Amino acid sequence: MPDVSYDGQTVSVNDEGFFTDPSQWTEDMAPQIAKAEGIDHLTDRHWQVIRFMRQEYQAKGTGPSVRALAKTSGVPVKELYQLFPKGPAKLAAKIAGIPKPRGCI
């Protein structure tokens, strides 16, 4: 399991780049991870989704799938795909430092 460095700190990630230990994540790391994934600038809407994903992970132990994300975060599916073009649930989870969500819906 490789280690990468974000914001000057070393964190461990799995083969796909997801954090193996979500507690190592800080908010300052998010823009760097996002840039590596092709999102240059995180707007308030991006942050709304990222913070929501963290909350869900902390409350339920797993990140939400796209549909759950759209229903409960207040950001509709269409906008999610505009904010995170290559798959919102997966990308937002990576940027938020939580493991990949389980569901496919």
Place this chain on the structure above:
Amino acid sequence: MSGAIDKVSIIVSKGSLEGIYPGLIMANGARAEGIEANLFFTFFGLDAISKKRHEHIKVASVGNPGLHMATIVGALPGMPGLLTAYMERKMGKLDIPPIPEFIEMIADTGAGLYGCQASCDLFGLGKDDLRLRASSPSASSTPSRPAARSSSPERAIGNRAGATGAILAISRPPDRREKGRHLYDRYTRRGTSE
């Protein structure tokens, strides 16, 4: 060539619940992984996007070995409805949306939705019989691809007007038109409500 898949095209040709859902789930899954997806509805798959039938899709209760149920039992009146209600209840608990809502969701993700022109002719279906996104005046004239990467002006208008999910009919090859003409006449004689 990295081996990663860029685009998938999925054909939905069955009109049963268990025949329609897998295609929709795969298209949704592809989009969630950032893969482009096209859904092509043909033959009985058109039921999934037909205004008249899209809320009445049932599980096939006869000739369905996967049910592990005796044919006689499956043929009882009311059986399809019973099985469908059971399946829908279970899917609701897993937050799997019903077909009409699912298709809207998939359209929102930027997947392309296409209806088969040949099948439409076969069943006597016109553009009004199929689901188009409500209220936008440009919905009937714009192509179906709502993806943000579209470059032509009609698609951009469709995108801004929210006309996702508009069904684009594909033209069929000319020789089939001649062969199928007698069938076409027979079916249209029964009226478009068939």
